[in-house]
Amino acid sequence: MSGSTAPANAPHQASRVVQVSEEHLEPLAEIIRLAWDPRATAEGVGRARQAAAAVNPHGEGVEVPTFLFLSGDRPLGHMTTIPVHLSVRGQRHPAHWFKGFWVVPEHRNGPVGFLLLKEALRHLGTTLSTVVQPPPRRLFKSLGLSDFGQLPNFVRILRPARVLQRLDLGANGLSIGPEWVRKGVAVAQLPGLAHLCGAAVGAGLKGLTLLQPSARQVSAVAPQTIDPVEADALWARVSAGLAAAPLRDFAHIRARYISKGDTYTALLCRSGEGLDGFAMLRRPRESGDGRLRGIRMAALSDLLYPPDRPEIGLRLLAAAERTAHDLGADALLCSPSHGSVPPLLRRRGYVRLGGNVHFMARPDGYSLDGLDLAHWWLMRADGEADDAL
Amino acid sequence: MKPEMLVAQVFGVDEDEVGDDTSNKNLPAWDSMGHMTLIMEIESSFGVNLSMDEALTMTNVSMIKEVLEQRGVRW
Numbered sequence: 209m210s211g212s213t214a215p216a217n218a219p220h221q222a223s224r225v226v227q228v229s230e231e232h233l234e235p236l237a238e239i240i241r242l243a244w245d246p247r248a249t250a251e252g253v254g255r256a257r258q259a260a261a262a263v264n265p266h267g268e269g270v271e272v273p274t275f276l277f278l279s280g281d282r283p284l285g286h287m288t289t290i291p292v293h294l295s296v297r298g299q300r301h302p303a304h305w306f307k308g309f310w311v312v313p314e315h316r317n318g319p320v321g322f323l324l325l326k327e328a329l330r331h332l333g334t335t336l337s338t339v340v341q342p343p344p345r346r347l348f349k350s351l352g353l354s355d356f357g358q359l360p361n362f363v364r365i366l367r368p369a370r371v372l373q374r375l376d377l378g379a380n381g382l383s384i385g386p387e388w389v390r391k392g393v394a395v396a397q398l399p400g401l402a403h404l405c406g407a408a409v410g411a412g413l414k415g416l417t418l419l420q421p422s423a424r425q426v427s428a429v430a431p432q433t434i435d436p437v438e439a440d441a442l443w444a445r446v447s448a449g450l451a452a453a454p455l456r457d458f459a460h461i462r463a464r465y466i467s468k469g470d471t472y473t474a475l476l477c478r479s480g481e482g483l484d485g486f487a488m489l490r491r492p493r494e495s496g497d498g499r500l501r502g503i504r505m506a507a508l509s510d511l512l513y514p515p516d517r518p519e520i521g522l523r524l525l526a527a528a529e530r531t532a533h534d535l536g537a538d539a540l541l542c543s544p545s546h547g548s549v550p551p552l553l554r555r556r557g558y559v560r561l562g563g564n565v566h567f568m569a570r571p572d573g574y575s576l577d578g579l580d581l582a583h584w585w586l587m588r589a590d591g592e593a594d595d596a597l
Numbered sequence: 598m599k600p601e602m603l604v605a606q607v608f609g610v611d612e613d614e615v616g617d618d619t620s621n622k623n624l625p626a627w628d629s630m631g632h633m634t635l636i637m638e639i640e641s642s643f644g645v646n647l648s649m650d651e652a653l654t655m656t657n658v659s660m661i662k663e664v665l666e667q668r669g670v671r672w
Contacts, residue, residue, distance in 0.1 A: 343630075
């Protein structure tokens with residue numbers, strides 16, 4: 209089929225895929241209004257693009273690649289990216305997460321999504337995606353991204369009585385672990401028992417974690433206060449022991465968290481030697497999942513500590529639970545890929561739920577063979593998957 | 598080959614089930630990937646190079662026939 213990215217001065221108005229520049233801010237704002245924010249304007253979108261370029265880890269001021277499928281002046285499809293660097297077997301590679309893949313409803317199941325992605329891939333090197341829905345997964349796979357599988361979801365109940373009252377066990381697809389857990393929850397939901405059982409569960413969780421490393425040495429601060437030198441030194445120490453991960457250095461912290469206002473609270477674990485680890489807690493929101501009926505969920509969006517020092521991970525988890533509780537969360541969600549994290553989560557009483565976010569990747573000029581999901585250090589914030597709960 | 602037969606082959610359904618009104622709205626297998634497979638099959642079977650605009654409109658059998666007729670294709 210003929211057609212490719214149109215040059216900026218293309219005179220015809222045929223259907224085409226464009227990489228967004230200044231002249232496409234109006235159609236970009238239009239599709240953002242349709243898909244996400246009815247108040248979006250070309251000026252506002254332009255400012256947001258400048259702000260993203262200013263903290264682009266690929267180079268300050270470098271525009272973040274965004275693509276539109278245009279039919280005449282009308283936008284039919286959108287895809288933007290999040291620039292990052294990957295560390296794979298000790299080598300550093302530039303990469304882009306796909307983000308905001310959206311096609312207007314009347315053109316779904318047509319060529320728009322495929323052509324948009326195909327054209328985006330022609331301009332990008334290594335591409336990564338955290339994706340939930342099967343149709344885009346099929347598209348990504350057909351265009352060369354490998355599916356590494358689902359990030360597991362672990363949930364720590366912080367207010368047991370409130371969660372017990374609200375869980376909808378009859379909902380389709382709600383998996384809350386073994387059958388005995390489901391039966392136990394069903395009994396606990398009987399009238400009058402929720403508060404009693406909630407208190408019992410709370411006491412049980414407290415007992416479970418009583419002898420574990422506490423949140424001492426961990427401070428809750430605004431991400432803006434993180435010291436760049438300490439953050440880079442921590443990443444240098446930790447990354448030496450990781451097979452594959454998106455960089456979690458200060459450039460990542462700045463682009464991903466500091467630029468997001470007060471959405472995140474940083475949890476810093478320190479010792480005399482400096483920064484030993486950090487976690488990023490996303491403020492609690494009401495879950496969009498109808499099965500959870502208004503449970504306020506916080507997300508442990510990021511977590512970094514040396515995998516061979518689990519006591520630091522446990523301290524950060526304890527601090528995250530306490531801070532999330534103080535912020536009004538009913539539960540805390542953590543979605544780690546690395547095989548060393550789930551044992552710590554179980555020790556702190558997290559329950560594994562069915563996963564939904566798939567990690568997909570297409571390397572450019574190197575191989576990811578031999579790596580499975582448990583080798584990657586990924587968390588909920590990667591690809592901004594913590595936007596959706 | 599008739600367009601109906603091509604659509605049936607691409608989406609793995611009986612040719613009897615495919616008519617002019619068969620579209621990406623009523624054939625579950627006809628998703629974005631399936632659509633691109635269909636476009637590529639049409640191009641190779643009928644020896645045409647379709648534009649993005651044509652691919653955009655060919656979302657039902659009737660429109661596939663109309664575009665092919667405009668291209669002077671007989672089946």
